[in-house]
Amino acid sequence: MTKWIGLREIVREEITQRREEGCEVIGFTERLDAAGTNESQLMDVYHALMALEPSKDFTYVEPSGLEEIRAERPIGPRLMGNNWDDSTWQDKFYGAWLGRAAGCALGKPLEAASFMNGSGDRPGWHNIKLWFEGAGQWPIRHYTPSKSTAEAQYNIEIAHWSSLASCGDNIRYMETDDDIRYTVLGLLMLEERGLDFNSWDVGKMWHRHLSFGQVFTAEAQSYLNFARVTSHISGEQPEDWEQHVHWGRSYLNPFREWIGAQIRVDGYAYGGAGHPQLAAELAWRDASFSHVKNGIYGAMFCAAMIAAAFVESDVRRIIEIGLSEIPKNCRLAEDIQLAVRIAEETNDQVELVSKIWESFKHYHPVHTNNNAALCAAALIHSGGDFEKGITTAVLGGWDTDCNGATVGSILGASLGATALPSSWIDPLNDTLYAEVSGFHPISISECARRSYNVFRKIQN
Structure with a gap:
C-alpha cells in the first residue's frame, strides 16, 4: 500500500493518528488483530477509524484551511521592515542556503534507527553522544565521523548506505537529500509561477521532477494518490481540484501530521524573506498537498521563523513570530511553548x-511536533550561535538531518554567510548535488542568487 508497509501497518498507524487527533480508539487494536490479513476486513476497520469524530473533551482548535487558521492565530508582525542594502541581503540568502546544507549534512549520517528511535534502552540522543565519544570527537565540533568504537561496543551504526559523502572524513559537497531537493523545488516553483500556484500545482511539479523513490511517508502516499487522481483527469486543472487534493492527502495516509511538510518550506520562506505571513501562506499551499492540521502548522511555523530570521536576530522573538502564524490553541503551539520553557x-x-x-x-521519530519542539529548544539554547544551534538540533535525535537543516537555515539567514564558521562551511566547497535536473551539481551560491532574485521579483 505504500513503499515499505502494507495495509495492516497503515491501519495500525491510523489508530495512533486518530488517537492524536482526539478520537476515542478503544477496541480498534483488537479489531485490527481480528482482521488478520483480510483486506476487506482491514478496510472496514480503516473506514470506521476515519468516520470517528474528536471527543468532546478534546479542547484543541485545529483547522486545515488558511482563513480558518488565520482566525485562530495570535497577533504577529505579518510584514517586517528592514533597511538592508543589497549586499547584506545577498549575504543573508547565501547564509540561509549554506546553513541549511551544513545542518543537513551534519545530521544525515545519523538518520538511522539507533539515533532516531534509540536502542539498548538508550534514547537516540545518548547513542549520538556515544558515537562521537567513540570517535574521539566529543563534543560535536565537526561533521559526523564515519567510524566509531561505539559501533562494536554498543551495536549502533550510522546510515552507511546513504550518507558516507556527508561524514566528516569524506565531505566535499552537500550530497543529495530530500531536505535539499524540496528547497530546490520551492525555488523552482517561485521562479516558474511566482505567487500564482496552489496545492494542485505542487503535485504536478513533484510528478515532473521527483521519482517515487525520492518521496517518503506522507509525501509518498500523496504522490501515489495524486497519480490515481490525475490518471482519470486530462487537460487543465479541474474546478474541483481542492476535493481531489484533500482526498489525496487523507486517503490511506496516517502520516499526514508527520514532518514531511515542515522540511519543504525553505525555498518558499526565502521568497518571503521579512514577510512571515506570506512565507506561512506559501508553506500552507505546499503542505496542504500532503498534510493536515499540525502537519501544516509545522510547515507554517518554520516558514515564518525562516522569513523572520532575515530581519530579526533574537531567537526568542523568531520563535514567537513563528507561533503567530499558527492556531494559538493547537497541539503544536502547546508543544513549542513547553520546549521553549525547558530550554530557558x-x-x-x-x-x-x-x-x-x-x-x-x-x-x-518523524512526527512534526517533537521535531519542531526540538528545533525551537535548539534555537533558544543557541542564543544565535550557529554551531551551538545545529549541534543541539542534531544531538537531540529523531529526524536528525531535518532538524539540523531547519535550525541551520534559520541561523544562517539571521547571521549571513560571512558570519558562519568556516569549519562548517569550507568543507561544502560551495557545491550542491540535488538529483534535480539543473541542480546536480550546482553551486550553493548560485541557488542563493536565484532565491534573492525571486525575493526581489515578489517584492515588486
Missing part, C-alpha cells in the same frame, strides 16, 4: 536534549 530553564546541552526527549518521545 536548562543551560547544559546534554541535559536539555534529555529533557526534550523525555517530554516528546511519545511521538513517532
